[in-house]
Amino acid sequence: MVLDGMLNTICQRRSPSLELLTCLSVRSAVPAQCGFAGRTVLNILHVAVVVGASGLCAASPLLAEGVGVAPTVFRATQGEIVEIVLSVSDRSTTVTGTWRGTNVPFFSLSDSTTMVGLVGADLASKLGKDALNVTMTSPQGTETRRFFIEVVDASFPVQRLTLPNNMVDLDVAILKRVRKEAKHLRSIFAHTRVPRAWTDSFVAPLDGKISGAFGRRRFINGQKKNPHTGEDISAPQGAQVQASNRGIVRLATEQFFSGKSILIDHGLGLFTMYFHLSEMLVNEGDTVDRGAVIGLVGSTGRATGPHLHWGARLNNARVDPYELIRMNVGSSRTNVRAQ
Ligand SMILES: [Zn+2]
Secondary structure (H helix, E strand, C coil): CCCCCCEEEEEEECCHHHCEEEEEECCCCCCCCCCCCCCCCEEECCEEEEECCCCCCCCCCCCCCCCCCCCCEEEEECCCEEEEEEEECCCCCEEEEEECCEEEEEEECCCCCEEEEEEECCCCCCCEEEEEEEEEEECCEEEEEEEEEEEECCCCCEEEECCCHHHHCCCHHHHHHHHHHHHHHHHHHHCCCCCCCCCCCCCCCCCCCECCCCCCEEEECCEECCCCCEEEEECCCCCEEECCCCEEEEEEEEECCCEEEEEEEEECCEEEEEEEEEEECCCCCCEECCCCEEEEEECCCCCCCCEEEEEEEECCEEECCHHHHHCCCCCCCCCCCCC
């Protein structure tokens, strides 16, 4: 199989706010296209690179394995999402990927030759570089490409709290409940059931001051606790919370730590979570549209006051939910086709 038979270009798109886009043309028959309007593409031999105002280069070195040069390395800070855009030559090509033993699902855009894969770097992801293996299958056959994703330290702040022991040590019954709830969540994350449910950009669940607490490492009474897995948004009691995007409600129940909690499955292993609600206005199994009011802000569970804890998971990686908005996931193409 000729290695460059199917793959035309590969790109990494990062936060538009960083104006940072890299794109590698493996095959020069088609000019490098990243599918994003308004971008300037510089063609340098077979390598096309777009570097924005930051002047940084996300893929370094920008070269592809299989054509006699070093492999492409995509870089992600802990908690970030990497979006990989492939341009394939055959409309019937299907693409799958694996990174660190996790499937990386790809979906096609409306032109059927642009494939997008999303990889989440967990907030506690091990640092360093590991291979991203991408398999492309078309009537011509199957070929595999190897790239790399390098995870960089986010240096999340450390929070040390001192609390009375009776507020920290859980009794046996509560510990049992907490473990049962955690097990249930794990089973939901392990069984994403739907194909991609969204066709438009993600939106914030409400307007409010963002605490910047995502990823914070917590120590209570000197004991290391779970890091803060979402972002806290200040809002008054009773403020409306909207679904960040279309999906299926997989959890709408009260839990010990997170209080009244809603979890939406957007497909392709992507979930968003809404915690500490005062009211839940949807039921498990409901399909909700982007912007639908799903609940009201509260302080149920372990919360010091009314706020929304908004979280996101991408194939089990705990990622910053605002990455979904910053990256404009699914929105930069006006006619995205859901699979
Ligand atoms: Zn929180």
